[in-house]
Amino acid sequence: MKEVAVGIDIGGTFTKYGIVDKEGNCLINGSISTTREKELDGFLKVLKSTIDKAATSIKEAIEIKGIGAGAPNGNFYKGTIEYAPNLSWKGIVPFIDEFKKHYDLPMFLTNDANAAAIGEMVYGSAKHMKNFIIITLGTGLGSGLVVNGELVYGHDGFAGELGHLTIVPGGRMCATGRRGSMETYVSAPGIRRTVFELLADSLEESEFRDVTFNQLTAKMISDAAKKGDKIALQAFELTGKYLGEALADTVAHTSPEAIFLFGGLANAGQLIIEPTKRHMESNLLKIFQNKVKILPSGLTETNAAVMGASALVWKELGN
Amino acid sequence: MKEVAVGIDIGGTFTKYGIVDKEGNCLINGSISTTREKELDGFLKVLKSTIDKAATSIKEAIEIKGIGAGAPNGNFYKGTIEYAPNLSWKGIVPFIDEFKKHYDLPMFLTNDANAAAIGEMVYGSAKHMKNFIIITLGTGLGSGLVVNGELVYGHDGFAGELGHLTIVPGGRMCATGRRGSMETYVSAPGIRRTVFELLADSLEESEFRDVTFNQLTAKMISDAAKKGDKIALQAFELTGKYLGEALADTVAHTSPEAIFLFGGLANAGQLIIEPTKRHMESNLLKIFQNKVKILPSGLTETNAAVMGASALVWKELGN
Numbered sequence: 001m002k003e004v005a006v007g008i009d010i011g012g013t014f015t016k017y018g019i020v021d022k023e024g025n026c027l028i029n030g031s032i033s034t035t036r037e038k039e040l041d042g043f044l045k046v047l048k049s050t051i052d053k054a055a056t057s058i059k060e061a062i063e064i065k066g067i068g069a070g071a072p073n074g075n076f077y078k079g080t081i082e083y084a085p086n087l088s089w090k091g092i093v094p095f096i097d098e099f100k101k102h103y104d105l106p107m108f109l110t111n112d113a114n115a116a117a118i119g120e121m122v123y124g125s126a127k128h129m130k131n132f133i134i135i136t137l138g139t140g141l142g143s144g145l146v147v148n149g150e151l152v153y154g155h156d157g158f159a160g161e162l163g164h165l166t167i168v169p170g171g172r173m174c175a176t177g178r179r180g181s182m183e184t185y186v187s188a189p190g191i192r193r194t195v196f197e198l199l200a201d202s203l204e205e206s207e208f209r210d211v212t213f214n215q216l217t218a219k220m221i222s223d224a225a226k227k228g229d230k231i232a233l234q235a236f237e238l239t240g241k242y243l244g245e246a247l248a249d250t251v252a253h254t255s256p257e258a259i260f261l262f263g264g265l266a267n268a269g270q271l272i273i274e275p276t277k278r279h280m281e282s283n284l285l286k287i288f289q290n291k292v293k294i295l296p297s298g299l300t301e302t303n304a305a306v307m308g309a310s311a312l313v314w315k316e317l318g319n
Numbered sequence: 320m321k322e323v324a325v326g327i328d329i330g331g332t333f334t335k336y337g338i339v340d341k342e343g344n345c346l347i348n349g350s351i352s353t354t355r356e357k358e359l360d361g362f363l364k365v366l367k368s369t370i371d372k373a374a375t376s377i378k379e380a381i382e383i384k385g386i387g388a389g390a391p392n393g394n395f396y397k398g399t400i401e402y403a404p405n406l407s408w409k410g411i412v413p414f415i416d417e418f419k420k421h422y423d424l425p426m427f428l429t430n431d432a433n434a435a436a437i438g439e440m441v442y443g444s445a446k447h448m449k450n451f452i453i454i455t456l457g458t459g460l461g462s463g464l465v466v467n468g469e470l471v472y473g474h475d476g477f478a479g480e481l482g483h484l485t486i487v488p489g490g491r492m493c494a495t496g497r498r499g500s501m502e503t504y505v506s507a508p509g510i511r512r513t514v515f516e517l518l519a520d521s522l523e524e525s526e527f528r529d530v531t532f533n534q535l536t537a538k539m540i541s542d543a544a545k546k547g548d549k550i551a552l553q554a555f556e557l558t559g560k561y562l563g564e565a566l567a568d569t570v571a572h573t574s575p576e577a578i579f580l581f582g583g584l585a586n587a588g589q590l591i592i593e594p595t596k597r598h599m600e601s602n603l604l605k606i607f608q609n610k611v612k613i614l615p616s617g618l619t620e621t622n623a624a625v626m627g628a629s630a631l632v633w634k635e636l637g638n
Contacts, residue, residue: 150466155575
């Protein structure tokens with residue numbers, strides 16, 4: 001019997017699942033709509049029958065050891081999804097309690113970035129690290145902190161919200177109603193806003209002078225930077241400055257061995273890693289200088305969230 | 320036989336020691352000069368003979384279970400004191416290795432603020448807390464972070480340097496050569512600098528218009544604030560603003576149950592706690608609001624560093 005874990009990644013539109021072994025081989029995966037069933041109960045029924053069907057389609061004999069799920073605002077301690085802005089279930093959703101009605105298995109929930117941190121630790125590039133951080137750069141900025149080999153959940157299960165560090169007092173407006181949060185600068189929409197600020201501020205020629213705000217994507221910015229577009233290059237320089245300066249403060253908190261960058265914007269590679277590293281170093285206290293690696297994540301992006309969620313099972317069961 | 324631990328607090332001028340039982344009763348304590356013996360070896364000989372004499376003077380039968388020491392830039396992992404600016408031993412000092420030549424006992428070293436955190440956990444107000452932070456406000460700003468019941472040492476043993484968060488980019492000059500570090504604003508010298516900035520900026524009457532920079536102390540500022548001196552009150556308001564805003568970012572990292580304030584400036588009580596709490600709350604992400612307590616340390620300041628250092632023994636021996 002091959003021991004496997006089910007990983008589930010709950011997103012605003014799709015919920016992905018995978019059945020993964022201890023070595024990180026995904027035996028089968030797929031997805032269902034998160035929104036087709038309005039009520040949680042209906043959604044969980046569809047999710048269960050889909051997973052069960054997938055499990056029986058695997059030719060090897062398997063034993064499911066547990067289920068791990070990642071969701072926006074997922075709370076590890078309580079197994080709840082709390083006030084997730086992109087999900088249709090409102091308020092505090094007792095996800096684990098409800099899903100336990102369908103499965104008599106160990107079940108764990110956390111947020112997406114924490115799941116990515118655990119994936120990095122179990123299957124990725126942080127296998128031998130006890131102290132590291134993962135920064136997920138997508139439509140927002142998520143983060144997972146690992147200290148002494150354990151994920152930092154904090155007193156309430158919500159620790160590791162580096163996207164909401166205030167990096168520019170009175171700065172850009174954030175969907176949370178606050179201003180100057182890191183994710184309004186360092187994320188796919190953040191770098192888009194930076195490009196538009198630069199287009200307004202400078203007289204530099206740029207291919208983006210003929211692009212609307214809604215047309216612009218982070219991918220277009222990295223493509224343009226690679227071709228030498230000065231506005232695009234400067235946008236990456238500034239993004240790295242914002243991120244690097246903030247990470248210097250993060251290092252003063254937990255002094256990690258490495259900081260992994262993951263997700264859409266991280267795919268720009270050295271365009272984002274080089275300025276981040278340079279600005280972090282120039283803001284570090286001497287005792288921390290030239291010690292902290294900035295690395296691309298070792299998880300491939302396809303299915304990384306599902307992999308991370310499944311890794312939560314191995315981590316928590318101590319396998 | 321009563322089990323006891325030796326606590327040692329190495330300061331620039333004096334080195335204090337105490338022999339402490341598991342309940343936090345200090346059976347005897349005293350101090351020696353840190354500077355009279357130029358070499359580490361001579362210092363350790365005097366320290367050992369002083370501790371031995373103190374131990375024999377205790378009437379109860381005791382068994383010393385270990386020795387804990389706190390020192391500026393003390394490294395828990397390596398047992399070294401590294402580039403401590405206020406100590407006459409230069410470079411990297413192998414403190415534990417050298418002291419082990421004198422005692423065949425478990426021996427632990429950390430920095431002063433980490434020792435205070437452990438003291439708070441073992442004897443103080445954080446006995447039942449798994450996630451908390453201590454901020455020590457003296458001539459500098461030190462900090463100790465506790466996550467999942469364990470001290471955060473980080474990859475290199477130097478984590479928890481919140482005094483060196485950059486809170487004002489390009490701000491006040493710091494002894495480290497950097498600018499805008501939190502401890503240049505939030506510490507005894509920091510609030511003194513704030514008073515002088517306010518004297519320069521405003522036209523407000525203040526008793527400090529007749530006081531020189533070198534005469535001014537943090538104690539004078541809290542005394543004046545209690546009497547209603549507007550400059551002094553404003554200085555506490557600003558100090559709380561700087562600290563509270565920074566702590567909001569710290570909460571986003573580790574989401575602690577409580578943040579303890581300890582040391583000289585913390586003795587100002589609500590003068591510093593109230594504005595710190597208010598500014599922290601107004602900068603917190605919604606999920607963290609009204610959850611994190613700001614509390615005075617439960618350690619009495621007399622001997623707190625020695626107590627913390629002794630607590631390191633109980634913590635590490637798992638007693």
